[in-house]
Amino acid sequence: MSYAHLDAYSRLLRGAHETVATSAVATGRAWPESPRHLIKASWRRSLDAGIDPEGKSAPLVCDPASIRDIRAAHPLQPLLPLLAQTLSGLADETGHIMIVTDGDGRVLWREGNHAVLSSADHIGLAAGHQWGEQNVGTNGIGTALATGRPVHVYSEEHLMRVLHIWSCSAAPITDPDSGRVIGCVDVSGTARTLHPATVALVAATAKLAETQLALRMHERDERLRRRFESLRGRPGILLSSTGRVISGDPAGGLGDRVHLGGPFPPVTERAGRRLSLRDGTAALLEPFSDGYLLRPTPSAAPPTLTLSLLGERNPTAAIGDDERPLSLRHAEILALLTLHPHGLTAEQLSFHLYGDAGNPVTIRAEIHRLRGQLGEAIAAKPYRLACPVEADFMTVRRLLTSDDPAGLARAYPGPLLSRSESPEIRRERDELEAQVRAFLLRRGGPDELWVYAQTCNGRDDYEVLERLAALPAGDLRSVAARSRLLL
Known part of the structure; x- marks a missing residue:
């Protein structure tokens, strides 16, 4: 891209940035069309995370005294000479710096041009500072980690204004052993000197690191396998x-x-x-x-996962007797996995939760956090529940096929995840509500209708209240129903 084209793009970006940073969020106006889709999506995530476009530096999250131990324990430590040989020479000669972070965007190593290193200190592009999108907004390191792919972020594409003199090319590094992103390699410099094609070299360097990690993994596997095969009976x-x-x-x-x-x-x-x-x-x-x-x-049965997702109370999950509160997003994921016992991919989960605007990367991050709570209850490839499940909304489904209106009324405290905007959960919620109401109107007596009238939808249900109002005048349920009908 020529300098003339860069100037024109910079002017478009400055206008778009001003709109987003000052008015679009506050007034609800339409977002500008100037940035690439990758950058626009990153701006949205960054603003949702509360990033201030007028921020001045990445936060320091590691005690400088602990950096040496963190580096020594990191799986990229043995590969640093390889990364340096590939990139730092280029960075030093061309006025750039090479950065290597961990999987959370914490800077662990950096090398390159001394003048640029000095400038980098002012914005926290230094050891111990964290460059995730949730920390500094759109940037090469954070956006590469958020999207799981190599990215080039140019000048005004950064959300924080202080970063507009910088451009960066970064690529995530995935550990083939754990399957997790364990780091990011980045080349950063001033906007005019860092060519967008640098991202191809950075991506190739990340792949080279992954290849070396895979070779080391296979060597470890072979040593383990030989010891295993030496066991009698294996x-x-x-x-x-x-x-x-x-x-x-x-x-x-x-x-x-x-x-x-x-x-x-x-x-x-x-x-x-x-x-x-x-x-x-x-x-x-x-x-x-x-x-x-x-x-x-095989004789040991795994504990049951019990989900309580109906009604106005906060959703919970219990493994055996250990009950834990659930965020709305985690409750939605568990509801969808319950509805799809054969499992869903990250792409399918994303579509069921967000529609076409979904991002599988977000789903993988949520599943990782959910596993931190429920552990082995969630399996992968595809994502599915790997233990017996008892969900209150599935119990209601079963009772709809029985002849037990009293049991159904007791089992239904209200709609399924009433705050959820997931397209599939909305369909399930609306269908379940309609079926419960119709079943109780058709086969339930005053006791069952009164229980339903305590739910958020039943409180103002005209037909249900009319049935209750027809009870004898001395019946308190009749009094309450008539009172609600007059409101």
Whole structure:
């Protein structure tokens, strides 16, 4: 792109940025058309996260004294010479800097032009500072991590005005062992000097790092496999420390990976843990060298997941006796997985929740957080519930086919996730409400209709109140119904 084209694009971006930063959010006016879709979507996420366009720096989130230990423990530490050899020489010669972050956007390493490094200090582009979108808004590192792909962010495409003299090309790095994004490699410089094509080199460097990680992973696997094969009888199934199936499951019943739940602690901290497998059976996890042996115990039934999603109370989930509150988004995901027992991909979940505007990356992040609460109850590829489930709205569904109006009235405290805007949940909610109302009007007596009249939709239901108002004048339910009809 020529400097003339860059100048023209910069002028368009400045106008768009001014509209978004000052008036569009406050007044509800239409968003400008100038930025690319990638940037516009990032601006929306950043503003939703409360980013101030007039902010001055990325936050410092790590104690400088702890950076050395964090670096030493990070899986990219052994690959730093490779990354530096590939990018930092170019960065130094052309007036740029190379940045390597962890999977949360925390800067761990940087190299390059000394003058640019000095300028970078002023905006927190330095070790220990965090560059996620939720911290500084649209930027190469944060947007690459948010979208899961290489990106180039030019000048005024940054949401924070202080970053408009910068441009950056960044690409996420995925660990083939854990399947998680563990870092990001970035080249940053002034807007005029960093060519957009730099993103191709950065993306190639990230792929090179992933290739090296895969080679190291296969070497570890081979060492584990040799130790496993030396065992007499080869008991159990061999897993890596991150849950990948290495040996002992020739039929592939476990899939590629067993979800171990949450971040990966030292192997010994998971010793003796009971897991629920994808077929619903339980298994014990035992440490073995740098990995695990998984010993299925089919006779041990996994705990039941109990979902309470109906009515005006806050939704909850319980694993056995351990009940926990759910955010609306997590409740929606669990409701959809209950309705689709064979599972849904991230793309399908995203469509059911958000329609065409959905983003599978957002769903994967939500599933990761949900697994932190429910652990092995949620399996992957596709996402599905891997344990017995009892959901109050499914109980209501079953009662609609029975001859038990009293049981149905007791089981239905109100609509399914009444605040949800998910297209599929709205359909399920409306259908369930209509069926319960029709069933109770057709087969229920005064007691059942009175229970329904306490729900948010039943309180003002004219036909239900008329039925109750027809009760004898001394019946308090009749008095209450007539009072509501007069309002």
